[in-house]
Amino acid sequence: MELFTPELIKSILVMLGATLGFLLPSAAVVVYAERRVAAFIQNRVGPNRVGPFGLLQPFADVLKLIMKEDVTPTQGNRMLHTLAPLVPVVTALMTVAVIPFGDGLVVANLNVGVLYLLAVASLSVYGVTMAGWASNSKYSLLGGLRSAAQMVSYELPMGMAVASVALLASSLSVVDVVNAQAMWWFIFLNPIGAVIFIVASFAEANRTPFDLVEAEQELVGGFHTEYSSMKFGMFFLAEYMHVVIASMLISTFFFGGYHLPFAPLWLPELSPFLKGVLDIHVFLAKTVFWIFVFIWVRWTIPRFKFDQLMRLGWSRLLPLSIVNFMVIAIVLYLIG
Amino acid sequence: MFELYFPILLLLGLAVVLALALMLLSRYLGPHRPNKPKLMPYESGMDPYGQAKDRYSVSFFLVAVEFIVFDLEVVFIYPWAVTYRDLGPESFWSMMVFITILLLGLIYTLKKGTLDWDSKPQTASAAQK
Numbered sequence: 001m002e003l004f005t006p007e008l009i010k011s012i013l014v015m016l017g018a019t020l021g022f023l024l025p026s027a028a029v030v031v032y033a034e035r036r037v038a039a040f041i042q043n044r045v046g047p048n049r050v051g052p053f054g055l056l057q058p059f060a061d062v063l064k065l066i067m068k069e070d071v072t073p074t075q076g077n078r079m080l081h082t083l084a085p086l087v088p089v090v091t092a093l094m095t096v097a098v099i100p101f102g103d104g105l106v107v108a109n110l111n112v113g114v115l116y117l118l119a120v121a122s123l124s125v126y127g128v129t130m131a132g133w134a135s136n137s138k139y140s141l142l143g144g145l146r147s148a149a150q151m152v153s154y155e156l157p158m159g160m161a162v163a164s165v166a167l168l169a170s171s172l173s174v175v176d177v178v179n180a181q182a183m184w185w186f187i188f189l190n191p192i193g194a195v196i197f198i199v200a201s202f203a204e205a206n207r208t209p210f211d212l213v214e215a216e217q218e219l220v221g222g223f224h225t226e227y228s229s230m231k232f233g234m235f236f237l238a239e240y241m242h243v244v245i246a247s248m249l250i251s252t253f254f255f256g257g258y259h260l261p262f263a264p265l266w267l268p269e270l271s272p273f274l275k276g277v278l279d280i281h282v283f284l285a286k287t288v289f290w291i292f293v294f295i296w297v298r299w300t301i302p303r304f305k306f307d308q309l310m311r312l313g314w315s316r317l318l319p320l321s322i323v324n325f326m327v328i329a330i331v332l333y334l335i336g
Numbered sequence: 337m338f339e340l341y342f343p344i345l346l347l348l349g350l351a352v353v354l355a356l357a358l359m360l361l362s363r364y365l366g367p368h369r370p371n372k373p374k375l376m377p378y379e380s381g382m383d384p385y386g387q388a389k390d391r392y393s394v395s396f397f398l399v400a401v402e403f404i405v406f407d408l409e410v411v412f413i414y415p416w417a418v419t420y421r422d423l424g425p426e427s428f429w430s431m432m433v434f435i436t437i438l439l440l441g442l443i444y445t446l447k448k449g450t451l452d453w454d455s456k457p458q459t460a461s462a463a464q465k
Binding site: 005007008011012015016024065066067068069070071072073075076082085086089090093094096097107108109110114115135136137138139140141142145148149152155156159160163164166167170171172220225226229230231233234306307311314315318319322325326329330332333336 | 366368395
């Protein structure tokens with residue numbers, strides 16, 4: 001069996017591009033973007049000292065975090081405390097495997113890609129829960145418990161919304177889902193599913209208005225109260241990588257992935273290279289738009305209370321997503 | 337099969353190496369001067385009392401149980417969602433009945449107040465009234 005086939009070399013190149021070239025740097029850029037947008041919304045200046053327009057600020061921050069002392073509380077569980085920050089970073093990097101950046105530009109076109117995404121994304125709850133448990137601090141434990149409850153609650157409406165996408169595409173391959181949207185994006189066919197998916201993505205990424213996990217007024221730092229140095233930095237990095245990934249998933253599932261709106265009607269035939277470049281830019285433009293929405297919401301909408309959060313998840317979003325799924329299934333069945 | 341999943345295995349390796357490298361970097365570059373107060377769990381500057389693993393609300397447990405029930409049902413729905421157009425009316429209507437029962441079960445648990453977080457805890461004296 002030939003191991004290094006051209007396909008494998010291509011998927012390795014896409015993998016390196018997606019992780020080292022895109023996802024890791026994007027986290028740094030999003031941290032900078034968040035601080036600048038927050039400053040703009042609050043009528044401040046924001047970081048502008050390090051480098052031109054403060055562009056080097058994230059690198060200065062990472063350098064500072066690396067040079068800080070790494071403290072492990074003595075009464076905590078040392079092994080879990082060290083393993084916990086690895087989990088969200090690894091799961092965040094793993095999700096890019098099945099997301100197509102362009103026509104054929106995907107690390108692995110799995111026929112169960114959608115299930116793979118849900119499975120890997122739901123693993124990140126382990127990192128947060130382990131961190132809360134291993135720190136042996138009351139704030140950390142409460143933060144970890146809240147996070148586990150919140151993330152599993154919003155995984156159900158998210159799963160049902162994605163199931164309605166699978167209905168429309170009649171495939172679980174992410175590449176097929178994107179190709180089914182060449183003409184009609186699923187936001188037009190399944191608007192309720194899109195809204196549910198977007199809301200659940202905010203909750204899964206632990207972003208405002210769902211950031212009770214680290215509600216600083218009541219829980220200090222939440223699950224990462226006892227973390228310092230780069231271990232804290234890893235949680236921070238993972239949070240922003242999850243924002244980027246949530247934006248990529250929203251674009252992929254509901255906003256046509258790398259397709260321009262109604263592209264088959266007006267887009268002329270392009271050479272494969274030109275088409276690839278165009279695909280990547282269209283996809284990244286959509287992703288950047290959704291990252292901006294994530295930041296915009298954070299600095300505009302206040303945080304929920306925990307009971308409101310659970311009520312929204314269980315008694316509004318979940319029944320709505322199930323009914324939405326049934327309606328789409330019935331309509332598709334009737335029109336054959 | 338192996339060719340399809342081999343890139344994912346490589347990606348897992350890359351992700352673990354990257355994450356470990358970032359974490360070990362700070363362990364070797366950062367200072368290391370532990371002392372007793374620094375290693376205590378944070379509790380607003382006071383000496384912590386008791387263990388952190390204290391009693392907590394039973395609602396967290398109920399949410400976990402409900403999640404397992406509904407998550408299994410959602411996973412059950414996926415293969416059907418992809419193939420139901422080839423399976424004929426029998427499969428379609430049995431799934432509709434199944435989802436309706438699921439929805440009724442959800443409404444029942446909500447009406448029972450399993451997921452009410454703001455309700456007062458049931459004490460013995462309150463139950464007698």
